[in-house]
């Protein structure tokens with residue numbers, strides 16, 4: 001039996017309250033309003049430690065591994081680099097999930113949407129005719145929920161020659177092979193409730209013969225930046241926080257699958273008994289970050305997309321309306337919106353019901369689960385709003401500071417919400 005009702009009443013009570021702290025028995029207990037200045041607000045202090053430069057530097061670092069496609073050396077090198085970065089920002093208790101990924105060989109179907117021409121130099125990337133142009137009106141193409149208005153074609157580029165940048169082509173030459181995979185996480189241990197945690201995730205693998213900047217370097221860098229800030233020596237949280245960089249998202253969330261399969265039954269178990277240590281704190285919520293930066297509006301009638309960010313750009317917080325935890329996930333989404341309304345510097349946040357197609361779906365029937373994105377997953381990304389999605393255009397040079405700043409605002413949203421939910425303090429206050 002799936003829950004589909006009873007959203008509205010709780011929405012009205014949750015959505016209008018500004019601050020939340022953990023209660024004695026779990027998440028999402030509203031806190032009384034605090035009568036104090038901004039200088040005494042630990043959440044404001046933490047948000048001020050996020051900067052555009054730091055976010056961009058972390059994201060740029062990820063581009064050295066090309067598209068970080070799973071099953072390649074560049075993917076393994078990226079996992080190693082991420083682990084070293086987490087340790088460098090004092091999230092030193094890194095661990096790995098190890099699993100096997102052995103898919104049957106692919107059908108070598110037609111290569112789609114690459115723009116490549118055999119026998120000549122590849123065409124330069126062109127944002128005005130990005131992925132094949134107009135398909136039609138009103139949802140007659142693939143992907144997601146109902147789409148109104150025009151939609152553009154989407155698809156995964158598999159053609160090396162479609163990438164015009166020789167350096168990036170060379171980074172991405174190796175094809176995946178079956179076998180062992182790993183993914184890394186680290187944990188901020190809570191002071192009073194170390195046996196409970198929020199999981200903050202993003203997927204570090206990408207594909208499309210590019211630098212996987214937006215999908216999903218933008219979410220990976222966000223999670224790594226939050227790991228830096230929450231693990232600063234003067235920061236404490238009552239509740240634990242896990243920072244997880246999933247692998248194999250692009251093949252069907254196989255890395256998140258492996259995590260849930262291996263860790264679900266260990267929740268809340270003290271090990272060794274009497275040690276006060278909980279290798280898998282009980283899950284209070286899962287917050288995924290997947291594609292944070294591109295919000296340039298709908299395709300035009302001819303299938304082209306604007307080079308400029310749209311004036312309505314926002315952070316989309318989504319829960320899954322047909323999941324077992326739909327009502328609890330919606331409440332969590334509105335806690336995040338309330339935090340965004342208070343702490344985001346440049347962009348608002350909006351809540352929607354169509355999370356789908358990212359690692360948090362593996363958690364959505366177990367624990368309150370949401371995703372943060374640049375666009376609504378079904379109507380926008382699925383409708384071709386993002387010409388960089390899985391294409392040679394997902395490279396550093398495509399994005400402007402407007403785009404990077406939208407990613408930064410998503411980081412502000414999650415940082416402030418999690419600060420409140422975990423009872424964070426800075427310097428003992």
Ligand SMILES: [Zn+2]
Pocket residue numbers: 203215216249290291
């Ligand atoms: Zn993604």
